[in-house]
Amino acid sequence: MDTQAKGKSAFVAIVGRPNVGKSSILNRLLGQKIAIVSSKPQTTRNRITGVLTQGEYQLVFFDTPGMHKPKNSLGKYMVRSVNESVGGVDCCMLVAEAGREPGDTELGLIEKFKQLEMPAILAINKIDTLKEKDELMKQILSYTQLYDFEAVVPVSAQDGSGLDELLDELKKQSAETGHFFDDDTLTDQPERVIVAEIIREKILRLCDKEIPHGTAVVIEKMKTRENGIIDIDATIFCERETHKRILIGKNGSMLKKISTYARQDIESFFDCKVFLQTWIKVKEDWRNRAQLLQNFGFDEKNFD
Numbered sequence: 001m002d003t004q005a006k007g008k009s010a011f012v013a014i015v016g017r018p019n020v021g022k023s024s025i026l027n028r029l030l031g032q033k034i035a036i037v038s039s040k041p042q043t044t045r046n047r048i049t050g051v052l053t054q055g056e057y058q059l060v061f062f063d064t065p066g067m068h069k070p071k072n073s074l075g076k077y078m079v080r081s082v083n084e085s086v087g088g089v090d091c092c093m094l095v096a097e098a099g100r101e102p103g104d105t106e107l108g109l110i111e112k113f114k115q116l117e118m119p120a121i122l123a124i125n126k127i128d129t130l131k132e133k134d135e136l137m138k139q140i141l142s143y144t145q146l147y148d149f150e151a152v153v154p155v156s157a158q159d160g161s162g163l164d165e166l167l168d169e170l171k172k173q174s175a176e177t178g179h180f181f182d183d184d185t186l187t188d189q190p191e192r193v194i195v196a197e198i199i200r201e202k203i204l205r206l207c208d209k210e211i212p213h214g215t216a217v218v219i220e221k222m223k224t225r226e227n228g229i230i231d232i233d234a235t236i237f238c239e240r241e242t243h244k245r246i247l248i249g250k251n252g253s254m255l256k257k258i259s260t261y262a263r264q265d266i267e268s269f270f271d272c273k274v275f276l277q278t279w280i281k282v283k284e285d286w287r288n289r290a291q292l293l294q295n296f297g298f299d300e301k302n303f304d
Contacts, residue, residue, distance in 0.1 A: 008174035009058045016095035017105040021125040024157035025095060026050050026063045029167060034187045034194060049188045051181045057171045058179040062089065091173040092120045098127045098154070099135045101142055110147045121169050122149045128156040192219040194269065199234055199262040206258055207246065214239040229273045236280045244280050255280065
């Protein structure tokens with residue numbers, strides 16, 4: 001990571017409770033999907049770094065997992081990932097859901113902002129779902145009484161409302177440090193991680209209840225042919241044989257659907273043809289097994 005001599009930069013952690021639209025906002029700001037999006041909570045497991053460069057400004061985003069009460073080792077890893085992100089950035093963007101008063105998650109994050117004297121911007125997302133503007137005014141008042149935010153910006157990741165204003169406020173947090181990434185960088189995540197996350201997103205969208213959160217995706221092979229086609233072999237790990245049967249579906253219908261939708265997004269990301277093969281294996285209770293978590297790409301320093 002070479003620092004470019006000229007330009008302004010800021011490192012920004014995107015934080016908030018699960019399912020408030022953190023990843024959707026990041027993808028909208030970048031103009032391309034690098035973080036998976038789902039209506040189910042706790043979608044993001046790792047910090048996904050997105051880089052946006054516009055002229056002299058470079059913003060480096062950490063899209064963190066939603067803060068929640070952890071139920072297993074994976075959950076504890078996710079919470080530690082958030083805490084680590086908040087402590088190592090120039091600014092935090094707290095994402096809250098429109099019409100929802102501050103809860104324990106928001107209060108805990110604001111307390112951390114106070115301890116660190118952290119500049120923070122409040123982005124109130126999903127304003128397109130509000131029927132009365134009075135609700136928004138009341139919510140803004142509640143938050144501004146709790147913390148002296150650098151700015152409060154109502155936005156909609158769904159239709160893009162307010163995102164230009166949000167970007168302007170984020171740029172104000174940058175300093176004359178030069179650019180830390182090449183100006184055409186979109187993310188620091190390896191391509192295999194992006195591909196695995198795209199596959200996992202399809203599982204989250206197509207499967208119900210606990211099954212999606214009990215899955216992990218590992219890219220076993222990724223190779224480009226001479227004609228430009230990318231061959232990808234992926235293994236989906238789940239925790240139970242019953243989950244495996246559901247993921248496969250009748251006559252392989254569910255696995256085919258997951259693979260087809262994933263392949264389409266992967267081809268869009270790489271702008272080339274992709275040949276994707278997927279398999280499913282059972283690893284019981286993997287979310288509580290440190291060695292497996294490490295094998296699946298989670299940083300060991302955030303485990304118990």
